């Protein structure tokens with residue numbers, strides 16, 4: 001096999017070398033979805049380029065042109081807000097007053113429409129964000145499963161709420177009602193899945209939505225506007241495209257957004273929250289930065305640990321909020337861990353996202369590469385080394401992963417979420433060292449412990465459960481399975497997102513209650529028997 005360097009230099013193909021079945025035609029989207037219609041956009045457009053580059057005739061590299069989308073302005077986002085407000089109509093709209101069963105039917109229709117677009121959406125995920133074809137397919141299928149699981153969870157919730165509770169002579173039916181207008185913004189690393197893990201629960205609970213796709217991964221959403229228009233009443237889903245500062249600022253400043261559902265950086269979340277003039281009205285559902293460490297104890301199984309750490313650090317090039325972003329390795333493994341880790345890293349296939357078994361692919365922008373180089377240089381200037389060959393070197397948008405050792409608390413890599421193929425690590429003797437890292441970190445999402453010693457694991461877990469939201473034993477950190485709660489402490493999250501928790505964060509418990517007098521009972525009986533109300537109902541959803 002050729003040396004890493006020469007493989008890197010040959011990583012990008014000539015255009016005619018791209019297999020036909022993976023090629024994609026540019027998508028020019030000159031429309032947006034508002035008031036239930038896909039309307040023509042007149043204005044400036046944003047050109048979209050892929051992380052994938054191709055060689056030109058004179059052996060230069062250029063990013064593949066993928067298409068264009070509207071660069072909207074304040075007028076357009078206020079139009080979307082108006083549509084969402086009208087559809088909600090202060091809670092009197094068709095959608096928020098619809099029965100749960102009717103809303104479920106609309107979402108089922110949407111799933112059918114979505115499935116028809118699988119091939120195109122998968123291709124777009126791959127081309128727009130450089131995710132491997134296999135992982136892009138997984139993202140699509142996981143999203144469909146998530147929606148179906150959401151429907152099941154809502155049926156379950158509704159069934160449980162269909163009965164009356166009797167306490168101290170008071171009869172009550174307790175259900176969940178929508179909150180109003182939700183602004184949904186997902187991240188670029190899971191542009192479909194993580195957008196939909198807030199968008200779908202928000203919609204299905206009766207809210208109306210404005211959604212803005214992430215910076216990378218916009219075109220895949222443009223091809224789904226018809227599916228939304230065909231499945232939901234006008235104004236339930238509205239899209240805004242463009243620069244976040246321009247299109248999101250007026251929405252937040254209006255004070256009319258009831259829920260901000262945002263997955264991205266805590267810095268951006270802070271700005272958005274502070275733009276809203278009514279902080280108590282605004283509910284936030286946030287999935288933010290993380291700096292999940294792996295803590296590798298002296299009795300860990302070296303082979304399992306190395307393999308899991310490689311997966312945890314480099315799946316989708318380390319661009320996961322749950323990625324392992326710093327490794328604390330017990331001194332017992334000095335030298336051997338690093339050796340095995342680099343060996344496994346060098347076995348990872350890198351290349352174009354459509355290649356079979358490819359693990360490391362190009363990054364979405366030069367901005368990301370410059371940032372990663374900056375944090376590596378910062379660490380090197382303070383005494384660390386890049387300990388693997390070619391670590392941190394790039395050819396165009398492709399950067400070879402860097403293993404940086406030893407890191408300490410003077411370095412940016414200690415604090416900042418690098419969100420890319422860079423792994424800082426250090427050896428430790430005293431367990432207090434990694435514990436101090438976790439305690440002093442601004443983030444508190446997850447930790448991975450590697451050990452086989454029951455006592456040590458238990459002791460460590462009992463401390464870590466008060467610092468982070470999930471402790472993983474002998475495995476990388478991760479969000480799934482999606483029925484498990486996904487949340488974080490400190491600057492890592494607000495609210496919990498599992499299939500069933502998401503239904504709760506986009507709704508509020510609401511009661512219909514009455515004193516159990518004979519008269520009241522007769523009135524309520526009549527409401528139930530005649531099915532006068534969508535809320536006061538004992539119907540069972542099958």
Ligand code: G3H
Pocket residue numbers: 189190194319320321322477478479480
């Ligand atoms: O980017 C953060 C994602 O929620 C991580 O999900 O652990 O399934 O990759 P994952």
